[in-house]
Amino acid sequence: MKKVTDDYIEKLESVDKKIIIKDEGLKITEDALLLSEFVKKKLDNTKLKGDIMEGSGILLEIGSGQGIISLLLSEIKTIEKIHAVEIQKKIFEYLTDNVRMNNLENKVTAINEDIKNIQGKYEYIVSNPPYRKIISGRLPEDESERISKYEISLTLEELFIQIRRLLKNYGEFFVIVPDERLNDCFSYIYKNNMNILEMEVNRYKKRNLIILRGKKGGKVNSGINIGIL
Secondary structure, eight states: OOOEEEEEEEEEETTEEEEEEEEEOOOOOOOOHHHHHHHHHHHHHHOOOOOOTTEEEEEEEOOOOOTTHHHHTTOOTTTEEEEEEOOOOHHHHHHHHHHTTTTOOOEEEEOOSSSGOSSEEEEEEOOOOOOOOOOOOOOOOSHHHHHHBBSSOOOHHHHHHHHHHHHEEEEEEEEEGGGGHHHHHHHHHHHEEEEEEEEEEETTTTTTEEEEEEEEESSOOOOEEEEEE
């Protein structure tokens, strides 16, 4: 790793990418890696039908941070464009630097905006959201870390409202949360008339990280595929 003032550059060997990491509590996390791997596995193997042909799908990432997920997903051939939305100006600058450093300007568009102000419709939406409740302990001193990890700028309930608003009909979403927020997610998803297609349980340290794959529109699912890793 090469030190750059208070930050460092880490090479992502598996995809031949590099990322500048802000050295204040916003390092590459296991949930980001798990979510990226799951999405790549599903979309790389998807046989797209109708008007969504190979290379024509547009993916939206909500809360991109420094861009780790968007960088990893840029390898997916069925995705033509990725819109990476990050509300924090300071972190957005890292995101744009990482996109530029990896020569991904034609694939990944970095957007510094509140997701509630974004317009358009997307085939896919991905998010590793700030899922910690404000009342769930002492908040970090660093503002970037607070906003990235806690429900300050965006709550889980608001996230699923925005997912429903921005997804095309029959579009899919992918979200990762710890098991203690799973019941909340189920409630918000069904409240917004969306369906859960699949759930993957990843055992990580003292908690489970749950990846939810869902869909807007179509028949209400009679069962959910559950994988435990």
